[in-house]
Amino acid sequence: MKVSMLPDELVWAEGGHASDVALSTMADGQTAILPERVVQHVQACSTCTQHLGHAALLSLHVAKEIAAVAEHDRALATARRPLPRLAIALGLGVALLALVPTLLDPSSALSSLGNAALLARILRSVAAAALSPSSALGLLLTYGTSAALVVSALVVVKLLPKKEVSS
């Protein structure tokens, strides 16, 4: 494969030395895209060799930083993942417990139909959030729907006696 070379005006700096672009390209081991004359100059010139050393150290440092950030993200992702599942399980448990009295009482069949529809809607949004548990939005949705589950379960519990009294 033919690799296109960096143009001369990019690889040469003032005083006939190699430019920062050329030095950082060499530091990254991309000598294939550098004109041969620049590489030969850097190898022969002590000023450029010294700068190349700095560029190489910087390149190494950046690579280390990127690796550290990636490692940090992985650690966060694995540490966070179990939590939403617990919240979902707790939320669903509370919601189901709240539905039990309605489902067992045949006189409030109409309201249990409404509750079942509500539960189905909540389950659907939880499932949608659970599909992307690693993304920040997915995490937010998961916590949000879990909180909504608990709140709606509490609302159902509070509304139940009133409905039975009025009917």
Ligand SMILES: [Zn+2]
């Ligand atoms: Zn030089």
